[in-house]
Amino acid sequence: MRIGVHSGNLFAGVLGVAKLQLDIWGPDVEIANHLESTGEPGYVHVSSRTLASLNLDDYTVIPGTIKAQEDPVLQKHPMSTYLITGAAQRDSYQQSRDPHPASMLDIQSRPKQHSRSSKQLSTTEELQMEFRNMPVGGFDCSYCLPSKPGQNKKKQTKNDLGMFCAAFKDSRVEWDFLRRPDYMLKYSILMAWFIGNCLVFIQLVTNRRNCPPCILVDILAFFYLTALLCISWYKKYCHWMYRNDETRLYGPFSCLVFRLFEGIQQSMSRRLLLYLSILGTYFLVVFLIVINCEADLFQLSFIEAKLYRYEVSRDVCFHPWAFTNMMALILGTSYMFSRISFSLKTIISLVEVIVYFIFIFLQFTYVFHHSVTTTPYLIAEVAHATRIIVTFVTFYLKERQVEFNTKTNFKLNIDLQNKQHAADITNQSIIILLNNILPTHVVEVYLSNVAKHQLYYENYSMVSVMFASLINFQMDLPGLRILNNIVTEFDKLLSVYKEYFVVEKIKIVGCTYMAACGLDFNLVENSSRGLGEISERLSRPPTLSGSIRSDASHDEVVLVMATFALDLMRTLSVCNMAYSEIPTERGFSHGNICIGISSGEIMAGVVGASQPHYDIWGHPVNLASRMQSTGLAGHIQVTEESAKILSGYGISSTFRDLTYVKGVGKIPTYFVDIDTGFQFIFIPGPPSERRGTTLDTFFLERKSTEEEEYFQ
Template identity: 45%
Template sequence: MRIGVHSGNLFAGVIGEAKLQFDIWGLDVTIANVLESTGVAGFVHISGATLSNLSEQRYVIEDGPEKARNHPLLSKHRITTYIIREDLQKDAEESEENFGELHAISLSDLGGRPRLSDNTNESLKEIFHAELREEFRKMPVSAFNPKTLYGIYRRREEVNIPLYHQLTICLKYLDPDLEKAYLKQTDYMFKYSMLLGLCVGYCLVYIEIMDTKIICPTCMILPAIVIIVQTVLTFVAWYKKMCWKRFGNEPHSYSRISCIIFRVHEKIIGSMIIRIIIYLFLVVSGFSVMCLIVMTCNREEFEMAYIEERLFHYEQELMICFQPWVATNMVSLMICLTFTFAHISLALKTAMAVLETVGYLVMIFFQYEFVFHHSVTTNPGFRAEYAHALLICITLLTMVVKERQLEFTNKINFHWRVELRKKEADANLTNHSITIILNNILPSHIVDVYVNSLAKHELYYENYQMVSVMFAMLMNFEMDLRSLRVLNEIIAEFDMLLLFYKEYYSVEKIKIVGCTYMAACGLNLNFAGSTSKTAKNDSTTERVSQRLLFTQDEKEREEVVFVMVSYALDMMRTLAKCNKAYQGIPGDRSITDGSMAIGISSGEVMAGIVGASQPHYDIWGNPVNMASRMETTGLPGNIQVTEESAKILQEFGIACQYRGLTFVKGRGEIPTFLVGIDDNLNFITTAPTRSPSHVERSTVISLHTTYSHPDVLDDISELGSAFVSRHALEDN
C-alpha cells in the first residue's frame, strides 16, 4: 500500500445536490494525492511540512524518491519529500498504551462511538438506570408537599416540571391548550351516561305519579318534556350501536333518516359545547323535577294530619306528601349522575353537585324541616334531618374523591398519550430524515437493504455484466474558495440533469473526487447477474413502464454505452451554458476555461457498500480503471472511449474518430477513440446498424434527433427543449 501524508490548509464541505458526500479540496489536498502517487509501496511518503510536526529521532527517514523530486507540482511549490522506513519505537506495551490513550481521547473529545468491550455492559446499565430514575421522577407520585395542594409550584424554564406539578387543585392542566385538547376528546361513553340519565328520569316520573299527591295536571308538563327529550337523546346515542348489532359487517343501505341520526350522534360526541349543554340540561331538569316532587307537599296539611294521627291514633294518608328517604336517595343518585359524564370539567361537575347539595339541604333544614324531622330513622338519638343531610354530604364527598382520582388518572394517561404521540412524530420525522439522507447518499435500491437487512460489517455486493462508467474532469480549476463556489454551482447543474437520467435511464452518480465527476449507467438491481442477497428489490419492478429496462440479451444491455455518452454530451452542453453565464460576471470569468475532459469505458463491474461507518456505494473493475485512464489521457472538450465502447456507439450511428495508440498505465499502448461532436455540441452521426429500444428516448436525451424521423421530429424537439430549459440549460 502506498501512503502519502501532507499537512496544510484545505476546504471541507459538501457540494452538489445528489449523492451528498463530505469531501475536502485545496492545493494541499492535491499535494497529498501526488505524494501517494509518487510514493513507494510499503512505506509512508511525507512532506517537509508533516516532518516538522514529527520527532525525527523516532523514525528512520530517507529522502523522497526521484519521481517525486521531478514532479512539476511539487517542484513548483518547492515541496521536499521524505520516506519513513521504520519506527524505532519497539516497546509493544508502550505502543498499546499510547494507542489506548489516543482511543480514549477520540471517544471523549471527538464524540466517537465506543468499542464494544467488557465495560460496555456496565455503561449501558448505568445509562439504563439513569433513564429509569428520570422517568420515575416524572411519574405522578411524590412526597407530600403542602404547596401541591394549591397548585403552587415554582416553574423554571430550564427544568422539566414533574407530571404531578402540571395540574392545579381542580385537576386542570397548567397548559390551556392541553386542557382544551383534553376536553375536546370524543366521548365514546356518552350513550351509557345518557342511559343512566334516562333511568333516573323514569324513576323521578314514577315517584311523582305513584308516591305523591298530584295537585294539578300542569305539574306533569315539565317531567313529560324532560322524559321525552331524554328518550330522544338516548335513542340517538344508541341507534348506531343497535344498527351495528343487527347488521354487523354485512353490506346494508341505510335510509336518509338513519344517516341523519348517525351524523347527529357523531356531532354530539365530537363537540364539547353540545355535550356540556346536554349535561347541564339533564342535571338541571332532573333536579327541577325532584324539587317539583318535594314542593307538591302541603306543609300545613301534613302537620295537621301528623298531629291528628298522634291524637286519634289512625294512619294518615300515604300520598299526602313525598317520602323523605325516597327523595333523599333520589338526590343522592342525581349527585352520582352529575359525575357520570366523561370529558366534562371537574370544576363544573363539582359545582353542579355542590349546588344540588346546598339546594336540598336548604329544603331539609328550612323549607320542609318538619317533614324530614318526623321521617323514619334507625337511631333514636340522631335526628332524622341530620341523617338525611349526612347521607347527601357523604355521597357528595365520596363522588368528589372518586371523580378526582378518576380524572387524575385520565389526565395522566392523556398526557402520556400526547407525549407518546410527540415522540412517535419525532421518531417518524427522524426516520424520514434518515431515509431522505440515505437516499441522497446511497442508491435507492440499496437503502432498504442497508437499513433492514444488512448486518454490521456484512459484505454486500452486486455483479453486473455490462455497465458503462464515466469520468468527467473540469480542467484548470484553482482550488480556492471562489472557485469552490463555482464548482458547487456546476456540479449542482450536473446533478439536476442527472435526476432525469437517474429516473428513466438508470444513470447513477458514484462520487466526486476533486473536480472529477464519476457516474455509471446500468446499475439497476434488475440487471445484476448476482448479489450477496438472494432476494432482489421488488420496488423497482413496480415502475417497469417508466424505467429503462434492458432484456437479458447482451446486445440489449450494450445500450448503456449509448445512454452514458448521451449524458456526457448533455453535461458538456450544461457546462457551455454555465460558462456563457459566468462570462458576464467579471469575478468568475477567469476561474475556469470552461473545458472538460471525459472518459468512458464499459464492461463487467462489481458494486457494493464500502466501510462500516459513513457508508459509500462504489464500483470496481477494469471498466472503472479504463474510464479513469480515458479521462486522464483525454483531450479537453472531447469524450474519449475505449475500442469496445466505440464499436457499440458506431452501431448506434454515432461517429467515433480513431485517435491512435495511447499509453495507458498498466495496459501499455491501446487504441482509443474520440466521440464525434460538432461545434454545436451535437453528435456526428453515421448510418446506424441498430437503434435504441426507444427512439423517442434517444432523441430526448441527446436533445437533437440522432436519427431521421420526420413524423416525430417536431414533437421530440419540443420535449427535448422543455427538458433543457428545466435543467438550467437556457440562456440567462
C-alpha cells in the same frame, strides 16, 4: 497498505444537488494525496508538520521516499517527509483488541452538539424507563423533596394537569380532549335512565299527597329518559339482532336514529346540552315535591302532635331523608358523564350542594331538624349535610382519579402520535436522503441488508464509465463556489437521462466528476439478493431495447455516456459565457474539462455501514480514470472498444496514439470527434448504414425540447 497523512487547513462541504457526499478541498488535501501516492507499503508517509505533533518515542521514523522529493506538487510546498511505523505494541493497540475498550478521550469534557447520550440504552431499558416515568394519580410525597435528574420527566408530565380540576394547562389540548367523541355515552345514558326512575319511584312512594303536576312531570321525565335510552342503544340492538346478516340494509328510520345518536356522540355542544337537560329533568322532579311542601302547616302539625301525643303526619311535606337520598343520586349523575369538562361538573355539583344547604339551614330548617338522625350525637340537619358532603367528596375524588387517568392516557397517546409522526417524517427524510446518496434500486436493499452487516454487490457485464475533470480551478472559497454552481448544472442534466439507460452519478473527487451508465438492476447478472428476487427481476417486462437476456450486450450505454459527456462540455461552455458577462466573475470564465470514457464488465456495491457510499470497481473504471488523466482539455478520450461501439452508431473517432496507462502498458486510445458547436461528427456515408437503436426517439425528442429548454 500505503497511507499518507498531512495536517493543515481545508474546506469541507457538499457539491451539487445529486448523490450528496461530504468532501474536502484545499492545497493541504492535495499534499496528503501525493504523500500517499509517493509513500511505501507498510508505512505511514507524513509531512514534517504532522510529525511535529506526534510523540516520537512511540514511532520508528525514517526519511521519506525519493519519489516525494521529486514530486512537483510536494516541491511547491517545500517540506520534509518521513516514513513512520510503530516501535512496539502500545497500550492503545492493546485496548483496541479488548472487546470493551475504554475511551481514550474525555467525552464528557467535550460539548455535545449533535451526538446522542454516550450510554446507548437497549430497547428493554428504554421501555422500563418509560414505564417508570408514567404518571399515576394521587399525591406523591417525593414532590416535596429535592428532585433527582430522572424525575424531571415524570414531574413534567404531571405538571401538564391542574391540581383540583385535572384540566390541561394547555387550553388547546383541553379543547382537543373535550371535542373527542364520547364512546361511553350510551352507558352514561343507561345509568341516567336508571337513576331517573329511582327518583320518580322515591317521589311517588314518599309523596302521599294528591299532586297531579307531580305525576305529569314524572310521566314526561320517564318518557324523555326512555326515548334517550332507545336512541342510544338502538344501533347496538340492531347489530345484536342482525349480527348474522352482514348484508342487511337498514331503512330510513333506522339510519335517521343512527345519525342522530352519532351526531350527539361526536358533538361536544350536543353532549353538553344532553347533560344539562337530564340534570334539569332531575331537578324538576325534586323541586316539585319541595314546592308542594307546606312548611308552616308541618310545623303546626308537629307542635299539635307533641301536645296531644299523636303521631306526626308527613303528608303535608316531603320526607327529609328521601330528599337527601335524591340529592345524593343527582350528585352521582353530575359526575357520571365523560367528555364533559370536569370543572363544569364540579361547579354544578357545588351549586347543588349549596342549594341543598340553603334548604336545610334556611328554608326548611324545622323540617330537617325534626327528622331522624343517623348518629345520636349529631343533630338531624348536620347528619343530612354530612351525607351530602361525603357523597360529594367521594364522587369528586373518584371522578378526579378517572379524569386524571383518562387525560394522562390521552396525553400519552397524543405524544405517541406526535412521535410516530416525527418518526415518519424522519423516515421519509432518511429515504429521501438515501435516494440522493444511493441509487434508487439500492436503497431498499441497503435498509434491509446492510443493517445485518451483509455485503451488497452487483455484477454488470456492460457498463460505460466516465471521468470528467474540471481544469483551471483554484481550490479557494470563490473557486469552490463556482465549482459548486457548475457541478449543480451537471447534476441537473441527470434528470434528462432517466429513460432507457439511466446515467448515475457515482461521486466527485476533487474536481473530477464520475458517472456511469448501465447500472440498472434489470441488467444485473449476479447480485447479493436472493434467487427469488432475481427470478422476479427476470420475469419483469423489458423496459429497455430488446429482451432482458444475460447474453445481451447493451452497448447503447456507451452512446448514452458519450452523449452525456458531450452535454457536460456544452454546459461548461454555457457557464463560461455566463461568467464572462459578469465583471466580478470573469476570472472564472476560462474553465475547461477533460473527459475519459471506458466500458466493460464491472462490479458495484455499497461500501461500509457508516456513511455508506455506492461505488463501482473493475478494469473499465481504472481505464476510464487513466483516459481522463492522460487526456487533453476539451476532448473525450475513449478506449478502442468504446470507439468501435461509437463507430457502429456512426460517430467518428480519431486515433490518438499508443498511450501509456499505468498498470496496463501502452494501449490504443481515441478522441471522439466533436465540432465547434459541441456536436458529434459522424462518419461519412448514408444514415441507413448506421446502427439502429431504440434510443433514436429519445435523442430526437431531447434535441427538440429538453436540450433547448435547458440551455436557454
